Amino acid sequence: MEEYQALWLSAAIRSPIASRDMGSKQSLVKLLTKRQSGQFVTPGNLLGVIEEFTPGQGTYIENGRIYAKVSGRTLLDMQNKTVSVYPLARLVRIPKIGSIITGQVSSIQNKTAHVRIFKIGKDLISGVFSGLLYISDVSRSYVDSLHDTFKPGDIIRAKVISEKNRTFHLSTVDKNLGVLYAYCSQCGEFLQQKRYKLHCSACGRIEKRRFAGDYGEAAF
């Protein structure tokens, strides 16, 4: 413990005073004999050593020892020899490949649409992530212009297909993906779905969108 500590701390000062009573073998043995599944742990709590367990979710290894990195309950799997922490705190929500997101179309060019992602799965996030929707990922059939499929302000549901360099590329190639709510570009009224078109009840305008199977019904 003593030789590696604080190596990665640029601002840290190695403390010779502190290391005298901490990390002794005795206290380690005392800790490890008391442990069992379901114990409440906070970040930094010692869970075991790598000789006895494979580190699972919510844990990290430092100098051959396994520690918790989130607060939660321990899960000691004696059959598979893994130790993990079942998190009790909120889970950090970041778009991943395959996650279904809900967002608002912020701007549209000829071949790309920008989307402000405000919901990942079922969880609203604080702030937004921005996503990019390319014309070839809109639908299985040929799309001539993105203006026929989306308008700025539309609420859409999409899938993340790439997260390279934290640019979230989206896709709406699926039956339940696409526009969830759209507003008339002439009067701002909510558009009603009528077969394959959207109808404005206020001004009678008819618009085209790439809408999802449950257009106008999804709650968010």
Next chain:
Amino acid sequence: MPKKEEKLINKDGIRSDGRKSNELRPTKIIVGNLPNADGSAYIEQGKNKILAGVYGPHEVHPKHLALPDRSLLRCRYHMAPFSVDERKSPAPSRREHELSKIIRQALEPAIFLKYYPRTSIDLFIEVLQAHGGTRCAGITVASLALADAGIPMRDLTVACAAGKIDGQLVLDLNDIEDKKGEADVPLAYMPNLNAVTLLQMDGQLTLGEFEDAVRLSLEGCKKLYNIQKEALRAKYVSKMEDEE
């Protein structure tokens, strides 16, 4: 006749607020008190009242600040205008800028920032009532707010100060002791990793006194760490029982 200065610590070793030399102020911590923040915590340490809120990780604004390999930790330490005896201007002062920076640096080593490249974690520490040692209490409470936000961390960070008043080393200085005393040594510490992430000194101490002060504040940190753990347990364990 000149006014006689009141002693900060009497012959029996009792301080002006009734504490012993190695005693912490009564401390109360609540975790998750702000429903709108991703993570939050509140501390009352003596007369200090500090609120911390965490948002993120989310997209960085302005975008040019984003770091390609890790998350950006942004920290704002701010004192409310009504937190001190004389109204403080709400604009961030030189001191607040500095404390924001050192609190950020004290917490950064604990967080796995590499997990979330090109994002930011925004941390807000709001001092509602200040009575000495707010930087330490701020670190202690901010670490809990980060844990509450579910951000993966190597360890909790806990901070406590020691100092010298009337020629005697004492733990956890309050405002009067901080201003009238001879020296002040704030220290932030990660108890499980046994690493110090902040160590400052204000005033004058001999080398031996300094070592003793560091040892004393480490002791205080360990006591505070137990309160921190209990605060987290109080939130999550009761939550579990409610669900059952």
